[in-house]
Amino acid sequence: MAADPRKAGPAAPRARAARRAAWARASRPWLLLAPALAVLAVLLFWPLVRVLLLSFQDYGLRQINTGESNYTGLDNYREILGDSFLWTTVLPNTVGFAATCVTLTVVVGTLVALLLQRLGRAWRAICSTAIMMAWAMPAVTGTYVWIWVFDPLNGVVSGGLDGLGLIEPRETNWFTDRWSFYAIATLNVVHHGFPFVAITVYAALLTIPRELPEAATVDGANAWQRFWHLTVPTIRPVFMVVTILSIIWDFKVFAQIYLMPGGAGANPDVLNLGVWSYIESFSRNQYGLGSAIAVLLTLLLLAITVVYVRALSKESDEGDAP
Missing domain, CATH: 1.10.3720.10 (MetI-like)
Incomplete structure (x- = not known):
């Protein structure tokens, strides 16, 4: 037997509203932490990424002076x-x-x-x-x-x-x-x-x-x-x-x-x-x-x-x- 559309209609908007409220509650802590996380990303994460990238290069004084990258893989x-x-x-x-x-x-x-x-x-x-x-x-x-x-x-x-x-x-x-x-x-x-x-x-x-x-x-x-x-x-x-x-x-x-x-x-x-x-x-x-x-x-x-x-x-x- 088919469901009555008049009864199912109001339930869908309520479900969407509940999901939006749940998403807002879950994201609110991250929004509050976003400034601190951005600072940590600049001060810690990027240097770590830079060190990781350098580890795959033959990088010396020449590369510092020229700014070139010399990737050598896992050498x-x-x-x-x-x-x-x-x-x-x-x-x-x-x-x-x-x-x-x-x-x-x-x-x-x-x-x-x-x-x-x-x-x-x-x-x-x-x-x-x-x-x-x-x-x-x-x-x-x-x-x-x-x-x-x-x-x-x-x-x-x-x-x-x-x-x-x-x-x-x-x-x-x-x-x-x-x-x-x-x-x-x-x-x-x-x-x-x-x-x-x-x-x-x-x-x-x-x-x-x-x-x-x-x-x-x-x-x-x-x-x-x-x-x-x-x-x-x-x-x-x-x-x-x-x-x-x-x-x-x-x-x-x-x-x-x-x-x-x-x-x-x-x-x-x-x-x-x-x-x-x-x-x-x-x-x-x-x-x-x-x-x-x-x-x-x-x-x-x-x-x-x-x-x-x-x-x-x-x-x-x-x-x-x-």
């Missing part, structure tokens, strides 16, 4: 990926250094946050001020401080060990060996990064009701069990945020490596992807090759971040499942 990527220096030195330096820094930063920051939770108001204020000073210190200044601390001739560490008769300062240079170089760089990065984790985790700890750890204590849970089975699941999103941010920051560390003796290219054994990209671009004027290295660093960072976020999301979903 830069083939050269980089076929270079044993990437696989034996640069990539292990980048990944190993970042993984160590992220782990130590989160662990030290969490321990400091737990300490702040137990301190009284006065000592908490003093300790918070002290660690915030470490966070406020510029990376360049902090790097030169650590260089002075480990200076082979006049540094605090060399002088102290020399006084104990353990080393000969004139024969010991902490910056020439790959392992000691990155040990100093790790101390620098962790010292500069743990205050952010400490303050963030401490703020998250304040959101946990006091009744929960008290009840766990009554049930016989020790400090480690309360932390692992109660604190960590409760503030897991905070740990995810600080870990992701630490991954992003530590994978693209530049100043802390470049400014240390030998880190600007004099000692190739200590180069990471960020410094290698800079040296290829601005020291050797191979801007296409340097851009390709920067693209590989970005892809590596995105891959690690995505894998970590998916793993945590999957773990969170399994924990919420009945």
